[in-house]
Amino acid sequence: MRITYRGDYALKTILELALHYGEEPAATITELAKRLDIPTKFLEQILLDLKRGRFVESRRGSVGGYFLAKAPSEIKLGEVVRFIDGSVEPIACVSKEYSGCRDMGTCAFKDIWYEVNKATSKIIDNITFEDLVKRTKKTSAVSTYQI
Amino acid sequence: MRITYRGDYALKTILELALHYGEEPAATITELAKRLDIPTKFLEQILLDLKRGRFVESRRGSVGGYFLAKAPSEIKLGEVVRFIDGSVEPIACVSKEYSGCRDMGTCAFKDIWYEVNKATSKIIDNITFEDLVKRTKKTSAVSTYQI
DNA sequence: ATAATCTCTATTGCTTTAGTAGAGTATACA
DNA sequence: TGTATACTCTACTAAAGCAATAGAGATTAT
Numbered sequence: 001m002r003i004t005y006r007g008d009y010a011l012k013t014i015l016e017l018a019l020h021y022g023e024e025p026a027a028t029i030t031e032l033a034k035r036l037d038i039p040t041k042f043l044e045q046i047l048l049d050l051k052r053g054r055f056v057e058s059r060r061g062s063v064g065g066y067f068l069a070k071a072p073s074e075i076k077l078g079e080v081v082r083f084i085d086g087s088v089e090p091i092a093c094v095s096k097e098y099s100g101c102r103d104m105g106t107c108a109f110k111d112i113w114y115e116v117n118k119a120t121s122k123i124i125d126n127i128t129f130e131d132l133v134k135r136t137k138k139t140s141a142v143s144t145y146q147i
Numbered sequence: 148m149r150i151t152y153r154g155d156y157a158l159k160t161i162l163e164l165a166l167h168y169g170e171e172p173a174a175t176i177t178e179l180a181k182r183l184d185i186p187t188k189f190l191e192q193i194l195l196d197l198k199r200g201r202f203v204e205s206r207r208g209s210v211g212g213y214f215l216a217k218a219p220s221e222i223k224l225g226e227v228v229r230f231i232d233g234s235v236e237p238i239a240c241v242s243k244e245y246s247g248c249r250d251m252g253t254c255a256f257k258d259i260w261y262e263v264n265k266a267t268s269k270i271i272d273n274i275t276f277e278d279l280v281k282r283t284k285k286t287s288a289v290s291t292y293q294i
Numbered sequence: 295a296t297a298a299t300c301t302c303t304a305t306t307g308c309t310t311t312a313g314t315a316g317a318g319t320a321t322a323c324a
Numbered sequence: 325t326g327t328a329t330a331c332t333c334t335a336c337t338a339a340a341g342c343a344a345t346a347g348a349g350a351t352t353a354t
Contacts, residue, residue, distance in 0.1 A: 001263070002149045003238040005343065011256060028299065037249060042344055048301070061352025062298045077259065090267075091150040102184060108279045109158060112224065112270065116148070119266040120237075123259065132255045152312065175330065189313055195332070208321025209329045 001120055007085040009038045010046050014055060014080060018072040018129040019136065025058070025065025032066070046084075053083045072133055078124035088124070089117045148267055154232040156185045157193050161202060161227060165219035165276040166283065172205070172212025179213070193231075200230045219280055225271035235271070236264045 003011075013032055020026035029047060033040040047066055050056045057069045068075070082088055093101050094113040101107065150158075160179055167173035176194060180187040194213055197203045204216045215222070229235060240248050241260040248254065 001237050003260070004341090008238065008256075015255060030299085039344060041346075044300080045302095045344090051301095058300060059352085060298095060300045060350075062296095063353060064299045064351080066300090090148045091155065106283070108162060108283045109155075111282075112274060113150070115270050116267050119270060120263050123262050123266060127259060135258075136253070136255045151310090177330085186313065188315075191331080192313090192333095198332095205331060206321085207319075207329095207331045209327095210322065211320085211330045213331090 001081070001088045001090065002085065003081065004085055006042075006046060007081060009036070009043060010050060010084045011077070011080055012036050013038070013043065013046065014050070014068070014075065014129060015132050015136065017056060017066060017068045018075075018133050021068055021072055021133075024067045025063075026067040028065040049084065050080075053080075055080060055083070072129035075129045076125055077127045077129070077132070078121060081124055088120055089113060148228070148235045148237065149232065150228065151232055153189075153193060154228060156183070156190060157197060157231045158224070158227055159183050160185070160190065160193065161197065161215070161222065161276060162279050162283065164203060164213060164215045165222075165280050168215055168219055168280075171214045172210075173214040175212040196231065197227075200227075202227060202230070219276035222276045223272055224274045224276070224279070225268060228271055235267055236260065 013036060016032060016036060017026045027035075029044055030040060032038070032047075033043045036043075038046075047056060047058070051058060051069075054069050055075060056066050058064065058066050078088065087095060089095055091113050092098055093104075093107075093110060094117050101110075104110070160183060163179060163183060164173045174182075176187060176191055179185070179194075180190045183190075185193075194203060194205070198205060198216075201216050202222060203213050205211065205213050225235070234242060236242055238260050239245055240251075240254075240257060241264050248257075251257065
């Protein structure tokens with residue numbers, strides 16, 4: 001799994017909309033771009049993508065804008081990552097669709113990539129944007145992790 | 148973490164050399180390329196890299212070839228992955244060197260990427276090529292994982 | 295009408311990836 | 325000492341992915 005800027009921006013945008021869940025619309029592209037420090041035209045594209053993925057909805061016109069298509073509790077982090085940045089596996093051979101491997105039976109590495117895949121999925125598929133909203137509001141709470 | 152072809156080839160090559168640990172040299176580039184189905188000139192580059200990383204050694208000349216620079220038990224999967232494919236983190240902000248983040252203190256996602264990083268590292272840093280040799284010899288043992 | 299917004303498609307510059315090419319250097323051995 | 329065999333090094337290239345940028349078009353509230 002590799003999170004691109006596109007993915008990072010998408011996640012931050014959904015979180016921002018989640019923080020204003022209930023408001024319709026919750027924010028315009030311009031507002032979101034400014035608040036999150038994302039190039040406006042790039043964010044446009046990302047939001048259109050998120051709309052196609054049914055994560056957000058929009059309203060056009062003079063009081064238009066974007067808002068979540070469902071409750072924050074119903075959007076998992078993993079869903080968004082997979083939708084925007086594609087697969088979560090560390091290597092292509094670990095996927096249902098893949099068929100180009102000569103030694104599926106004997107490859108010593110496949111099981112390891114499966115493990116990595118499973119461990120990653122376990123984390124990102126068990127966090128919803130409701131959780132993230134709570135974490136964000138509980139806020140300025142300093143990170144537990146040390147670099 | 149994303150494993151490239153380069154990384155995949157490097158790992159398979161080291162495993163092949165590990166299977167012939169003790170023989171000096173264990174194999175020539177040509178032999179390795181043929182057995183592992185890797186483009187010869189590409190493998191040349193990768194082997195030079197692995198040599199710079201002190202994973203393998205070589206002997207030139209008419210009975211030359213490559214062999215491991217240390218015992219398979221002393222080479223961790225994670226070391227090779229990090230050396231060839233770079234970082235293991237899912238996103239750049241989760242790294243000692245990174246400094247470009249506006250909201251290190253409040254970003255709700257950082258802790259998650261740390262977790263993913265930790266989970267991945269735990270797996271790949273706890274497997275040596277000795278383990279992989281054993282798995283390979285125990286062999287045609289069918290994979291535990293279902294796709 | 296018109297200002298504010300979202301919608302859609304194309305284009306661009308940069309970097310990474312996966313090779314390919316070819317000339318050079320070292321070694322064993324007849 | 326010549327030659328076959330093998331590693332060494334640098335440069336080049338084609339394709340894809342990434343991170344935008346550009347601009348014209350469609351909707352809607354007032």
